[in-house]
Amino acid sequence: MFSTTIAGSLPKPAWLAETQKLWPKWKAEGADLAQAKLDATLLWIKMQEDAGLDVIGDGEQSRQHFVHGFLEQVDGIDFSNKVEMGIRNDRYKAMVPQVVAPLALRGRVHGTEARFLRAHTSRPIKFTLPGPMTIVDTVADRFYGDRVKMAFAFAELLNEEALALQADGVDIVQFDEPAFNVYMAEAADWGVKALERAAQGLKCKTAVHICYGYGIEANVQWKQTLGEQWRQYEQVFPALAASSIDQVSLECIHSRVPAELMALLKGKDVMVGVIDVASDTVETPEEVADTIGRALQHVPRERLIPCTNCGLAPMPRAVAEAKLKALAAGAALARQRLGA
Ligand code: ZN
Numbered sequence: 001m002f003s004t005t006i007a008g009s010l011p012k013p014a015w016l017a018e019t020q021k022l023w024p025k026w027k028a029e030g031a032d033l034a035q036a037k038l039d040a041t042l043l044w045i046k047m048q049e050d051a052g053l054d055v056i057g058d059g060e061q062s063r064q065h066f067v068h069g070f071l072e073q074v075d076g077i078d079f080s081n082k083v084e085m086g087i088r089n090d091r092y093k094a095m096v097p098q099v100v101a102p103l104a105l106r107g108r109v110h111g112t113e114a115r116f117l118r119a120h121t122s123r124p125i126k127f128t129l130p131g132p133m134t135i136v137d138t139v140a141d142r143f144y145g146d147r148v149k150m151a152f153a154f155a156e157l158l159n160e161e162a163l164a165l166q167a168d169g170v171d172i173v174q175f176d177e178p179a180f181n182v183y184m185a186e187a188a189d190w191g192v193k194a195l196e197r198a199a200q201g202l203k204c205k206t207a208v209h210i211c212y213g214y215g216i217e218a219n220v221q222w223k224q225t226l227g228e229q230w231r232q233y234e235q236v237f238p239a240l241a242a243s244s245i246d247q248v249s250l251e252c253i254h255s256r257v258p259a260e261l262m263a264l265l266k267g268k269d270v271m272v273g274v275i276d277v278a279s280d281t282v283e284t285p286e287e288v289a290d291t292i293g294r295a296l297q298h299v300p301r302e303r304l305i306p307c308t309n310c311g312l313a314p315m316p317r318a319v320a321e322a323k324l325k326a327l328a329a330g331a332a333l334a335r336q337r338l339g340a
Pocket residue numbers: 007178209210211212213214309310311
């Protein structure tokens with residue numbers, strides 16, 4: 001009960017990349033960089049295990065950014081001529097690569113780090129990939145001329161990599177779809193279908209992470225415009241409940257998401273965000289256990305997975321370490337409170 005995990009990303013050590021940035025520059029190159037990425041992965045595997053987490057990830061130490069890390073291994077994308085684009089409905093600007101030709105995988109994207117992760121922990125492992133809708137919202141299209149068509153083209157490539165990750169021994173493949181919280185009608189209409197295409201044929205667990213973004217300034221300001229109640233999930237969860245995806249990751253602590261919306265995910269495992277990624281204040285185990293207690297009113301205990309609200313990538317490293325410990329300690333306290 002209450003098996004713990006993180007949404008995905010963790011801060012990169014200062015010797016690997018710039019710190020507290022969403023698109024940090026690497027500090028090495030070539031073979032040195034490849035080794036440094038794996039060294040950082042090993043560090044975070046150990047940190048997650050020592051904190052007491054149950055499902056372990058690679059902390060996304062090998063990718064500069066959760067979307068562009070995947071795109072770097074895709075043919076048909078021009079990375080040498082990035083353009084500025086408003087993303088997440090113009091919430092913020094980013095320099096993005098352009099799709100200029102039919103898309104195809106150049107080979108394995110995350111094989112090295114997935115096999116490395118599998119080799120260095122005996123606990124269940126989770127691996128994250130960007131979801132198709134979020135990818136099309138983070139790249140400029142100069143070829144397909146149609147968001148849905150391009151999303152399904154990406155979904156095929158994601159599926160290829162996801163099946164290979166499963167063969168590497170990954171227990172859970174998670175797709176990150178923050179765009180679902182921005183384009184709700186489209187998400188319910190074709191976003192979930194594209195996601196299912198990406199997960200097609202997987203026998204391991206499948207998951208989707210839907211959040212209100214990293215704790216960066218543009219997101220903090222955006223959240224202030226969303227009103228007293230954040231009901232974005234209400235439009236997407238029914239389509240997800242009817243889908244083939246096994247687990248759904250959502251924001252909870254310090255958000256204005258009405259807890260009862262979790263009940264829309266009947267039949268799914270629910271990864272409940274009990275760690276805030278927009279604040280450096282470390283949660284107490286009591287606070288984490290209280291949040292789990294509130295979620296239990298809407299999610300059966302055997303389906304509740306305590307998690308972080310989003311990735312911890314842009315946070316100070318020491319804060320992230322402390323939050324991992326709070327997550328595991330809070331889940332342990334919640335078990336104790338239930339007499340389990
Ligand atoms: Zn997130």
